[in-house]
Amino acid sequence: xxxxxSAEEVQKxxxxxxxxxxxxxxxxxxxxAISRLHLGVFQSIVLALIIACIKGSLVALFFMHxxxxxxxxxxxxxxxxxxxxxxxxxxxxxxxTAVAL
Amino acid sequence: MSALEIPYVxxxxxxxxLTNAKLGIWLFLASEVMLFGALFSTYIVLRVGAPVWxxxxxxxxxxxxxxxxxxxxxxxxxxxxxxxELARGQFKRHKLxxxxxxxxxxxxxxxxxxxxxTKFHHHLFPSKSTFLAIYFTxxxxxxxxxxxxxxxxxxxxxxxxKMWKTEPQRFMGRIEVAGLxxxxxxxxWIFLFPVLYLL
Numbered sequence: 001x002x003x004x005x006s007a008e009e010v011q012k013x014x015x016x017x018x019x020x021x022x023x024x025x026x027x028x029x030x031x032x033a034i035s036r037l038h039l040g041v042f043q044s045i046v047l048a049l050i051i052a053c054i055k056g057s058l059v060a061l062f063f064m065h066x067x068x069x070x071x072x073x074x075x076x077x078x079x080x081x082x083x084x085x086x087x088x089x090x091x092x093x094x095x096x097t098a099v100a101l
Numbered sequence: 102m103s104a105l106e107i108p109y110v111x112x113x114x115x116x117x118x119l120t121n122a123k124l125g126i127w128l129f130l131a132s133e134v135m136l137f138g139a140l141f142s143t144y145i146v147l148r149v150g151a152p153v154w155x156x157x158x159x160x161x162x163x164x165x166x167x168x169x170x171x172x173x174x175x176x177x178x179x180x181x182x183x184x185x186e187l188a189r190g191q192f193k194r195h196k197l198x199x200x201x202x203x204x205x206x207x208x209x210x211x212x213x214x215x216x217x218x219t220k221f222h223h224h225l226f227p228s229k230s231t232f233l234a235i236y237f238t239x240x241x242x243x244x245x246x247x248x249x250x251x252x253x254x255x256x257x258x259x260x261x262x263k264m265w266k267t268e269p270q271r272f273m274g275r276i277e278v279a280g281l282x283x284x285x286x287x288x289x290w291i292f293l294f295p296v297l298y299l300l
Binding site (some may be wrong): 010 | 181214280285
């Protein structure tokens with residue numbers, strides 16, 4: 001897939017990397033600034049996780065080139081995401097059961 | 102082709118459209134997502150179940166962790182640049198970026214060492230509280246991943262670099278795969294930082 005890369009093509013990639021870099025730095029400082037506002041626990045968690053998800057997506061899409069990847073990898077990752085979400089909700093399910101008891 | 106030659110090291114397989122290494126690393130990273138996922142899930146259970154949970158900032162050093170976030174993000178950029186320079190055939194520049202990546206990785210570990218030793222100095226051990234237990238477990242496992250990345254990247258900077266002369270496409274594939282792993286390590290930290298330090 002990466003056998004032939006024209007100079008302009010790589011140059012375009014490099015520009016994207018730099019833009020993503022600046023965005024990641026900016027979002028890091030935003031997330032620290034928000035944490036210093038001492039918002040409520042719920043708002044803090046939601047905001048921090050939203051920013052982390054944006055940063056994570058930037059890394060995955062551009063540095064890991066997921067923006068243009070093969071179908072099989074998307075398939076494998078979709079499966080991973082489904083299981084990951086399951087894993088995150090496992091404690092919630094457990095808590096509901098605990099409350100019901 | 103000799104009988105011992107490994108197929109699809111740089112030509113993609115017709116059915117998957119991928120080289121075996123690329124598919125392999127993504128499947129490995131999927132398993133890594135579940136490894137860290139299990140620990141994040143543990144964190145939720147512990148936090149929700151605890152009568153009180155400290156704000157990370159009251160125990161941990163946020164400025165140092167912010168510095169480490171900047172270091173790790175920068176190392177992701179130098180890693181992807183190391184790959185981009187290979188793509189345009191600039192081997193020397195590739196080596197420079199790869200060396201920078203390794204240097205930044207050591208920088209991350211040094212900052213982490215300072216953080217850990219300050220904690221230990223104040224007798225803040227994993228056994229002290231549930232928060233510290235999950236903090237050391239998560240950051241310790243992440244730190245081991247950083248160490249793993251250093252080993253791999255150092256190999257490609259040193260003896261592994263010989264492959265560029267004999268099989269450049271294969272070497273480029275290796276750097277891409279090493280890069281995917283490294284970006285994943287960065288990605289995990291992007292979530293660890295707010296979860297442990299800011300919330």
